[in-house]
Amino acid sequence: MSSPAQKPLVYIISAPSGSGKSTLVNELLKAVRDLDFSISYTTRAPRGSEMNGRQYYFVSRPEFEKMIRDGEFLEQAEVFGNYYGTARRFLREAEQNGRDLLLDIDVQGAAQIQQNVPDATSIFILPPNRNTLEERLRKRSEDREEVIQRRLVTASREIENYDRYNYILVNDLLEESSEILQAIVRSERLLRSGRPLSSEEARTVALADRCRLASVRDRLQPILASFSAPAIPGGNSPP
Ligand code: 5GP
Numbered sequence: 001m002s003s004p005a006q007k008p009l010v011y012i013i014s015a016p017s018g019s020g021k022s023t024l025v026n027e028l029l030k031a032v033r034d035l036d037f038s039i040s041y042t043t044r045a046p047r048g049s050e051m052n053g054r055q056y057y058f059v060s061r062p063e064f065e066k067m068i069r070d071g072e073f074l075e076q077a078e079v080f081g082n083y084y085g086t087a088r089r090f091l092r093e094a095e096q097n098g099r100d101l102l103l104d105i106d107v108q109g110a111a112q113i114q115q116n117v118p119d120a121t122s123i124f125i126l127p128p129n130r131n132t133l134e135e136r137l138r139k140r141s142e143d144r145e146e147v148i149q150r151r152l153v154t155a156s157r158e159i160e161n162y163d164r165y166n167y168i169l170v171n172d173l174l175e176e177s178s179e180i181l182q183a184i185v186r187s188e189r190l191l192r193s194g195r196p197l198s199s200e201e202a203r204t205v206a207l208a209d210r211c212r213l214a215s216v217r218d219r220l221q222p223i224l225a226s227f228s229a230p231a232i233p234g235g236n237s238p239p
Contacts, residue, residue: 006098007095008091008094008095008099008100008101009100009101009120009121009188009189009192010091010100010101010103010113010117010119010120010121011035011100011101011102011103011120011121011122011123011184011185011188012103012105012109012110012113012114012120012121012122012123012165013025013102013103013104013105013122013123013124013125014104014105014106014107014109014110014122014123014124014125014158014165015124015125015126015171016126016127016133016151016154016155016158016159017137017151017154017155018127018133018136018137018140018151018155019125019126019127019133019136019171020125020127020136020171020174020177021104021125021171022104023174023178024125024169024171024174024177024178024181025037025102025104027178027181027182028102028178028181028182028185029102031178031182032182032185032186034098034099034100035099035100035101035102035185036090036093036094036097036099036100036101036102037102037104038086038087038090038091038101038102038103038104039053039054039055039056039057039090040056040057040084040085040086040087040104040105041056041057041059041064041067041073041083041084041085041086041087042056042057042058042059042064042082042083042084042085043058043059043060043061043064043082043083044056044058044080044082044084045058046058047142048142061083064076064083064085065083067085067087068085071088072085072087072088072089073085073086073087073088074086074087074088074090074091074112074113074116074117075105075108075109075112075113075116076109076112077105077106077108077109077112079106079108080150080154084105084106084109085109086103086105086109086113091117100185100189103120106158107158107161107164110122110161110164110165111161111164114164121166121167121184121185121188122164122165122166122167123165123166123167123168123169123181123184123211124161124162124165124167124168124169125169125170125171125177126159126162126168126169126170126171126220126223127155127170127171127223128170128171128172128223129222129223129226130152130155130156130226130227131226133152133155134148134152137151137152155227156227156228159223159224159227162213162220162224163213165213166212166213167184167208167211167212167213168211168213168216168220169181169184169211170216170219170220170223179207180207180208180210180211183204183205183207183208184208184211186201186204186208187204187205187207187208187209188208190204190205191205
């Protein structure tokens, strides 16, 4: 971001669990300067090595409900039986510090942010197909079978919302996806700067453009079909 007086660019990233989102987000935060991760509040229990104030702020349901009543959330939603929410103060702090803000939130939260921050850039990460997602969820061996099945059903539902996002990134090869995600963030900054672009910058914008919704519709058809999501209007039939 160029100057503290400018409003922060807000990037929303959503993905079904098991899509490789956390890895991509971590790589992005390492590679791109002046980008803050919005640490959400949640009522779910910490997993594995998660620490309070690092991945999430872990709070009780009564604490979370008080924050709702006090109007502290920019958006909040119930996901898998737990509350999750983005505190307004992160947006204020990003603005004060001249930084952009990255939100890792679900499709319900993304819809609320799109209402409150209409120029937010939204990115949906998709697994290459249902089988790959199932394999990745099993490999994590974090969840019981019934939870894996529930996550797959939720994934199919979430994926139906893909067309509410500006960019769709199919996470097939991690390294390539990571490069494209970084290009999307940089491209939005370059476009906002309004200045003429160098040829390298123009290549970054072109790389990001390949993931714009309008450019990926045909490629999405077989992926959506694998999740039995409705067909894309105007898209080609799967081979
Ligand atoms: P997990 O519990 O696996 O970390 O996250 C479950 C889901 O909650 C993910 O889809 C994640 O993007 C979403 N999530 C995390 N933080 C927030 C938040 O602040 N708001 C909303 N709406 N969803 C969130």
